[in-house]
Amino acid sequence: MTTLRMEEGAHAVLARNDRGGYTVPTDRLYPFQWNWDSAFVAMGFATFDVDRAYRELERLTEGQWDDGMIPHIVFHAPSDTYFPGPDVWGTRHRIPTSGITQPPVFGMALRHVHEAALASAITNAETRTKTLFQAALRSHRWWLEARDPDGLGLVSILHPWESGSDNSPAWDDALARVPTSTTTTIRRKDTGHVDASMRPRDEDYQRFIHLVDVYRDCDWNPKRQWAKAPFKVADVQMTAILARATADLMHLAETLGTEGDKAELAQMHTKLQDGLIRRWRPSLSRFLSLDLISGNDIETPTQAGFIPLVAVSLDDAQRGAVMAEIERWLDRMVVGVPSAPAFSHAFEPKRYWRGPVWAVINWLITDGLRLNGAEDLARRIEQTTVRAIENAGFCEYFDPTTGEGLGGDSFSWTAAAYLVLSGRNRLVEGR
Numbered sequence: 470m471t472t473l474r475m476e477e478g479a480h481a482v483l484a485r486n487d488r489g490g491y492t493v494p495t496d497r498l499y500p501f502q503w504n505w506d507s508a509f510v511a512m513g514f515a516t517f518d519v520d521r522a523y524r525e526l527e528r529l530t531e532g533q534w535d536d537g538m539i540p541h542i543v544f545h546a547p548s549d550t551y552f553p554g555p556d557v558w559g560t561r562h563r564i565p566t567s568g569i570t571q572p573p574v575f576g577m578a579l580r581h582v583h584e585a586a587l588a589s590a591i592t593n594a595e596t597r598t599k600t601l602f603q604a605a606l607r608s609h610r611w612w613l614e615a616r617d618p619d620g621l622g623l624v625s626i627l628h629p630w631e632s633g634s635d636n637s638p639a640w641d642d643a644l645a646r647v648p649t650s651t652t653t654t655i656r657r658k659d660t661g662h663v664d665a666s667m668r669p670r671d672e673d674y675q676r677f678i679h680l681v682d683v684y685r686d687c688d689w690n691p692k693r694q695w696a697k698a699p700f701k702v703a704d705v706q707m708t709a710i711l712a713r714a715t716a717d718l719m720h721l722a723e724t725l726g727t728e729g730d731k732a733e734l735a736q737m738h739t740k741l742q743d744g745l746i747r748r749w750r751p752s753l754s755r756f757l758s759l760d761l762i763s764g765n766d767i768e769t770p771t772q773a774g775f776i777p778l779v780a781v782s783l784d785d786a787q788r789g790a791v792m793a794e795i796e797r798w799l800d801r802m803v804v805g806v807p808s809a810p811a812f813s814h815a816f817e818p819k820r821y822w823r824g825p826v827w828a829v830i831n832w833l834i835t836d837g838l839r840l841n842g843a844e845d846l847a848r849r850i851e852q853t854t855v856r857a858i859e860n861a862g863f864c865e866y867f868d869p870t871t872g873e874g875l876g877g878d879s880f881s882w883t884a885a886a887y888l889v890l891s892g893r894n895r896l897v898e899g900r
């Protein structure tokens with residue numbers, strides 16, 4: 470299919486998943502507004518409809534809590550095709566939301582949308598950006614206060630779903646300590662929409678819901694949750710995204726923020742960058758997350774180890790090592806970067822977050838490679854990603870060994886990634 474037809478297809482996916490100013494990831498399997506999905510989707514919209522891109526972010530902030538947290542799901546309208554719904558979360562915001570969060574791509578998206586607005590000269594852009602900037606700043610403050618109370622320069626997840634890489638083998642040991650008992654009755658819906666072999670096991674689902682029960686019993690109070698959490702991981706993927714989003718907010722603050730905002734963001738940024746740099750492990754050529762309950766490094770190889778490239782400048786030795794390691798992960802893959810490498814005992818090319826490729830992860834990794842001067846490798850990964858989408862469609866994720874499209878179909882963030890990544894490659898080819 471031609472790029473033009475594919476772009477029309479991507480627009481059609483976003484239109485089909487539009488529920489009135491916000492976009493569901495895909496119909497039925499994920500029928501609400503998801504936090505980081507919407508941030509990527511906003512950047513996709515910015516390629517052809519900047520007003521709609523702003524709307525996506527604005528509607529997400531309708532779910533923002535008074536303490537600054539932007540929840541991982543905003544339940545704008547009811548649906549009975551998803552579990553756990555608002556009754557299980559039992560949160561008390563003006564509109565129903567989940568009680569946990571997701572990677573703060575929001576700040577990155579805001580800069581992207583703002584720059585698209587400047588290029589298209591739409592009216593009110595500055596006012597809209599300013600309001601969203603304040604929402605982002607409040608959420609970054611929440612991150613540092615609620616999720617790095619000990620000042621490590623690393624933010625923690627209290628639930629695997631917060632990471633966005635819900636079923637990653639990186640969480641296996643930490644999750645194994647979480648009891649399977651639940652006070653909530655589990656009524657899984659996901660396995661009714663996609664093949665159970667691609668989804669988490671029942672036992673893991675019980676642990677996921679056990680965590681929800683614990684935090685709901687803490688009344689969703691961050692301090693109480695921190696004290697009670699049976700799962701607490703200082704995550705390099707999350708910290709890197711937060712650091713990068715902070716840098717993007719610093720950029721916006723140059724023209725739209727106060728001196729105080731600028732100083733506060735700069736301080737956050739330094740702290741997070743320092744925290745990340747300490748997580749580099751030369752023997753593994755990756756950055757490692759830290760299990761705060763066991764005190765151990767999490768060595769299991771996953772894509773998260775490369776995400777800090779979006780936030781830190783590597784030295785020459787580190788750059789060479791990361792590039793060689795990524796090449797090793799790409800070896801014999803039809804499409805990379807796999808979420809777990811084929812040489813790992815945890816590798817399952819079809820089960821989500823245990824091997825498959827995500828277009829949005831490649832978007833982050835290629836941004837990070839470019840920022841670190843690895844243009845050719847970045848372009849190669851982008852091109853294979855674009856080709857995988859052209860061959861298999863706008864699927865949720867892809868089998869790296871075959872390129873087969875898996876999970877849900879007509880997926881919003883895959884459509885958004887196509888628009889952005891194919892646009893970049895066209896620009897490069899047209900040079």
Ligand code: GLC
Pocket residue numbers: 494499503505506632633634635636
């Ligand atoms: C899955 C993914 C998560 C994503 C959500 C909606 O839960 O693991 O990252 O946000 O689906 O697409």
